Amino acid sequence: MKELVIISGKGGTGKTSVAASFAILADRPVIADCDVDAADLHLVLAPSIRERHEFRSGREARIRPDACRRCGACAESCRFGAIVPDDRAGKVRLGDVAASFATGPAGIALRVDPFSCEGCGVCQLVCPAGAIDLLERTCGEWMISDTRCGPMVHARLGVGGENSGKLVSIVRREARRIAEESGRTTIVVDGPPGLGCPVIASIGGASLVLVVTEPTVSGAHDLARVLSLTRHFAVPAMVCVNRWDLNPEMTERIGAEAREAGARVAGRIRYDRAVTLAQMQETAVAESNSPAATDIRRVWANLEV
Ligand code: SF4
Numbered sequence: 367m368k369e370l371v372i373i374s375g376k377g378g379t380g381k382t383s384v385a386a387s388f389a390i391l392a393d394r395p396v397i398a399d400c401d402v403d404a405a406d407l408h409l410v411l412a413p414s415i416r417e418r419h420e421f422r423s424g425r426e427a428r429i430r431p432d433a434c435r436r437c438g439a440c441a442e443s444c445r446f447g448a449i450v451p452d453d454r455a456g457k458v459r460l461g462d463v464a465a466s467f468a469t470g471p472a473g474i475a476l477r478v479d480p481f482s483c484e485g486c487g488v489c490q491l492v493c494p495a496g497a498i499d500l501l502e503r504t505c506g507e508w509m510i511s512d513t514r515c516g517p518m519v520h521a522r523l524g525v526g527g528e529n530s531g532k533l534v535s536i537v538r539r540e541a542r543r544i545a546e547e548s549g550r551t552t553i554v555v556d557g558p559p560g561l562g563c564p565v566i567a568s569i570g571g572a573s574l575v576l577v578v579t580e581p582t583v584s585g586a587h588d589l590a591r592v593l594s595l596t597r598h599f600a601v602p603a604m605v606c607v608n609r610w611d612l613n614p615e616m617t618e619r620i621g622a623e624a625r626e627a628g629a630r631v632a633g634r635i636r637y638d639r640a641v642t643l644a645q646m647q648e649t650a651v652a653e654s655n656s657p658a659a660t661d662i663r664r665v666w667a668n669l670e671v
Pocket residue numbers: 426427443444445446447448449478482483484485486487488489490
């Protein structure tokens with residue numbers, strides 16, 4: 367089984383347009399959208415969802431109001447300011463909230479603000495009434511869908527949901543399982559941009575990483591950082607310069623630097639309004655007869671996956 371991961375040093379390089387086109391060009395692929403922070407492959411591939419699963423990660427505190435003695439110890443101990451007056455449904459009068467700032471939180475109803483809670487558990491330790499539970503936090507969901515190219519695994523992070531790479535690992539794991547069970551031999555992964563945990567979770571053990579970059583100073587700088595990451599994890603890497611004709615000199619420099627860093631150059635994609643048009647029509651560039659589509663097909667043919 368071959369797993370091709372398309373990543374970029376930063377957002378906005380055209381990574382997802384390239385990934386969507388590869389999903390179209392690949393022979394019976396499984397598709398994985400690991401850019402879970404800003405998932406948008408679904409906008410092009412129009413998945414029809416057949417399975418949804420909750421994504422849980424970390425913990426969050428919850429106060430049981432019936433057991434709480436309103437002593438305020440939890441609010442005083444929380445270093446994250448996550449325990450706040452419970453002003454929902456009129457349980458606390460405005461005067462109580464004002465008093466809590468003036469005299470401390472004792473005597474008033476409290477609740478945990480889920481966006482501030484780090485799940486450290488200190489409040490549970492100090493609570494004399496055992497009124498605090500630490501519950502698994504629901505951070506989003508992951509889905510298995512059908513698309514016109516094949517099965518797709520994708521995810522959606524909830525508001526404030528943490529992306530430590532765990533959700534990315536789940537999406538990859540499921541894509542591999544589906545590929546094994548359905549006898550498909552290619553997985554096309556739209557990876558996250560940047561260098562953080564989600565990227566590391568996306569590339570480890572991949573057959574090939576394609577880095578999509580742009581011919582700018584920041585593009586060259588980010589590419590160097592991404593290639594140091596692929597080298598560190600011993601993953602073969604190739605490079606593609608998108609909109610190369612906007613700065614041919616910089617494209618040459620990027621090609622030379624990529625080779626110096628041990629990566630091969632898969633090709634270039636010219637600037638083409640057909641890419642924007644394809645996005646507006648929610649289609650992949652490779653589904654058109656545009657010059658950019660020709661370039662993308664050439665890059666696909668050059669991939670040594
Ligand atoms: S678990 Fe930690 S961060 Fe969350 S409310 Fe309790 S003390 Fe604060």
